[in-house]
Amino acid sequence: MARADSLAKLAFAYGVHLTRRRLTRPRSQLATLLETYAADGIRPLLPEERARHAQLIGCINCGLCALAAGRVGKVRLPDLASSYMRLYARLGEAASDVDGDSPDLEAAAAACPVGVPLGEVAAIVRRLTAG
Amino acid sequence: MSAPSAHDVCVVGGGVTGAGIARDLSLRGLSVLLLEKGDWGGGTTGSSSWMIHGGPRYLEFDWDTTRLSTQDAGYIVSIARNMVYRVVFIIPVLPHDRNNIERMETAMEVYDRFQPLKKAHPHTRLTAEEALQAEPGLTPELIGAVTMEEWGVDPHRLVFANVQDAISHGARALNHTRVVGLVRDGGKVIGVRYRGSDGAMSEARAKVVVNAAGPWVPEISRMAGADVRLRPAKGIHIVYPHRISNFSISAESIDGRDLLMVSHAGFTLLGTTDDDFYGDLDSVDVLEDEVDYLLQAFERVFPSIRSYRPVRTTTGVRPTLFKWRRYEDELSRRYEVIDHAHDGAEGFVTIAGGKLSMYRLMAEQTSDVVCRKLGHQAPCVTATRPLPGNEADVEPAAELGRRSGITALAAMKLQTRHGSNAGAVLKDSRSGRMICRCEPITEAELVHAARHEQVRTLADAFRRVGLAAGPCAGAACVLRAAGVIGGELDWSASQRFDAAREFVRGAWLGRAPILGRSGWAQEELAVGSLRGLGN
Numbered sequence: 001m002a003r004a005d006s007l008a009k010l011a012f013a014y015g016v017h018l019t020r021r022r023l024t025r026p027r028s029q030l031a032t033l034l035e036t037y038a039a040d041g042i043r044p045l046l047p048e049e050r051a052r053h054a055q056l057i058g059c060i061n062c063g064l065c066a067l068a069a070g071r072v073g074k075v076r077l078p079d080l081a082s083s084y085m086r087l088y089a090r091l092g093e094a095a096s097d098v099d100g101d102s103p104d105l106e107a108a109a110a111a112c113p114v115g116v117p118l119g120e121v122a123a124i125v126r127r128l129t130a131g
Numbered sequence: 132m133s134a135p136s137a138h139d140v141c142v143v144g145g146g147v148t149g150a151g152i153a154r155d156l157s158l159r160g161l162s163v164l165l166l167e168k169g170d171w172g173g174g175t176t177g178s179s180s181w182m183i184h185g186g187p188r189y190l191e192f193d194w195d196t197t198r199l200s201t202q203d204a205g206y207i208v209s210i211a212r213n214m215v216y217r218v219v220f221i222i223p224v225l226p227h228d229r230n231n232i233e234r235m236e237t238a239m240e241v242y243d244r245f246q247p248l249k250k251a252h253p254h255t256r257l258t259a260e261e262a263l264q265a266e267p268g269l270t271p272e273l274i275g276a277v278t279m280e281e282w283g284v285d286p287h288r289l290v291f292a293n294v295q296d297a298i299s300h301g302a303r304a305l306n307h308t309r310v311v312g313l314v315r316d317g318g319k320v321i322g323v324r325y326r327g328s329d330g331a332m333s334e335a336r337a338k339v340v341v342n343a344a345g346p347w348v349p350e351i352s353r354m355a356g357a358d359v360r361l362r363p364a365k366g367i368h369i370v371y372p373h374r375i376s377n378f379s380i381s382a383e384s385i386d387g388r389d390l391l392m393v394s395h396a397g398f399t400l401l402g403t404t405d406d407d408f409y410g411d412l413d414s415v416d417v418l419e420d421e422v423d424y425l426l427q428a429f430e431r432v433f434p435s436i437r438s439y440r441p442v443r444t445t446t447g448v449r450p451t452l453f454k455w456r457r458y459e460d461e462l463s464r465r466y467e468v469i470d471h472a473h474d475g476a477e478g479f480v481t482i483a484g485g486k487l488s489m490y491r492l493m494a495e496q497t498s499d500v501v502c503r504k505l506g507h508q509a510p511c512v513t514a515t516r517p518l519p520g521n522e523a524d525v526e527p528a529a530e531l532g533r534r535s536g537i538t539a540l541a542a543m544k545l546q547t548r549h550g551s552n553a554g555a556v557l558k559d560s561r562s563g564r565m566i567c568r569c570e571p572i573t574e575a576e577l578v579h580a581a582r583h584e585q586v587r588t589l590a591d592a593f594r595r596v597g598l599a600a601g602p603c604a605g606a607a608c609v610l611r612a613a614g615v616i617g618g619e620l621d622w623s624a625s626q627r628f629d630a631a632r633e634f635v636r637g638a639w640l641g642r643a644p645i646l647g648r649s650g651w652a653q654e655e656l657a658v659g660s661l662r663g664l665g666n
Contacts, residue, residue: 006191010238013237036252037217037219058440063607076568083569089377094528
């Protein structure tokens with residue numbers, strides 16, 4: 001009985017929905033979506049970041065880049081790739097961690113056994129922490 | 132055997148339901164003993180999708196379930212405000228999908244009526260181009276999308292917060308303690324016999340014994356001579372150690388089931404399967420076929436999914452109520468509170484079925500039955516009383532980090548686990564030394580977990596604070612963590628080594644089914660780092 005009742009109510013809602021779609025002009029809701037969740041840090045990746053994303057998060061935390069180059073701000077390079085790159089939504093709260101100098105990221109990337117592009121990693125973390 | 136302890140109620144099962152019942156009854160002023168054979172939330176609860184959701188799929192079956200589920204999700208979101216976070220789904224619609232975009236939006240419009248109950252926003256509808264702007268990784272073949280909001284939560288922390296509150300209101304809670312029998316007096320159940328973590332047998336007397344053992348409910352019921360039938364259903368998840376996307380994504384499987392890629396705080400869960408399970412509940416394996424089933428479905432909506440490196444799998448068994456004939460997916464997540472007085476087991480109550488999002492309501496209704504049996508009159512307060520660490524807002528992470536000498540990221544992660552008590556966690560030990568850099572976890576937090584959060588193994592630390600949950604899967608931190616926890620628990624050098632070895636072996640079981648694809652570089656590193664532990 002509950003099933004029949006549920007399906008009947010859904011069918012009625014479907015009719016109402018189709019009628020409304022015919023009578024009203026659709027408006028873009030993307031801006032609404034992004035504004036609604038901006039405070040939660042839920043933002044899209046850029047297309048170029050998306051294209052390289054699997055590589056950007058490939059760190060296995062071996063630590064070799066730290067030996068080659070050091071830190072970005074207060075953050076050891078392996079932590080930047082293995083820890084900060086894990087968490088996009090609230091990175092804005094950790095902005096103070098990455099303030100400061102950058103080391104030689106090309107040298108660090110050259111030491112990486114799985115080819116993580118550390119320069120790009122640093123750029124994306126800084127973009128996301130900046131909000 | 133020592134003299135039996137005496138309690139008003141003994142709760143068997145330390146998943147979210149059992150912990151919720153223990154908290155509820157303790158807050159009502161009853162003396163409670165809570166027993167868990169493994170670790171808190173180590174069974175079905177921990178292997179869930181980590182969501183407090185309203186259950187839009189029940190709109191097809193029973194709107195009342197959606198309303199109850201959404202309403203209770205709202206209570207949980209309020210009492211655990213520092214532990215929950217928004218999870219926003221993009222539901223892409225592809226040509227030939229079971230539901231076209233108009234039907235999907237209709238469902239979301241109906242669901243929007245319930246969303247305010249759990250403080251969630253209404254849906255949005257996106258064109259194909261807009262959906263690709265929000266998530267460029269979606270397939271260009273999509274014809275549109277709708278969005279839906281749910282809440283994420285770490286179920287291990289949720290369970291422990293309930294345990295912690297129960298203890299602070301007088302309950303006794305023992306993990307790694309297996310119930311081996313019930314004590315009977317004629318037609319009455321008057322207590323339990325259990326084996327503690329040290330192997331010693333004990334007995335506890337209770338006026339009421341509550342069976343909240345999840346899929347193990349039939350096993351405990353048989354001890355009372357009662358028959359409770361479940362239709363256990365196995366579900367697996369693939370775990371990625373990063374957020375693959377800031378948006379969670381829904382996909383349709385080859386057999387038309389709805390699957391989810393859920394973006395949590397620092398990782399992604401991809402699941403889940405739903406298959407009848409007849410095997411050993413204490414040894415549930417993940418099969419490569421199940422992994423392929425999930426990846427195949429997501430490859431259709433998110434083509435690059437196979438280029439991501441999963442770090443492990445999880446598996447659990449849902450304690451679904453028995454029903455003949457229906458497909459697994461159509462089975463209700465309803466629950467039932469059973470008083471076994473009519474089965475010749477007075478003083479024995481079972482709670483069966485249900486789901487994480489309704490745990491508080493399940494606990495309330497079970498506690499109501501217990502209180503009626505005891506003639507105890509006290510109202511339930513769990514819908515409004517905050518869980519520990521959720522009484523106040525958290526301070527800015529950067530401020531806590533600066534004061535404690537740790538990074539803002541480490542402070543933020545500490546707050547996600549301990550809420551407004553995060554500062555107090557660092558008081559026991561001032562050491563800000565990082566033990567697990569991926570998560571990250573400080574030595575101070577691990578010390579606190581061993582001293583105050585009943586961590587007895589490294590796997591317990593994985594559940595309590597996320598030890599080894601990151602991309603390196605423990606390669607860099609397991610031995611350090613064994614040293615810290617061993618120091619607190621007076622482990623010898625060989626005990627520390629054994630603890631690390633046990634953890635590595637357990638982790639391998641969850642990792643093996645997904646290593647066929649990628650991840651061998653990580654595995655080589657782990658093997659090198661932990662050389663000797665596997666022997």
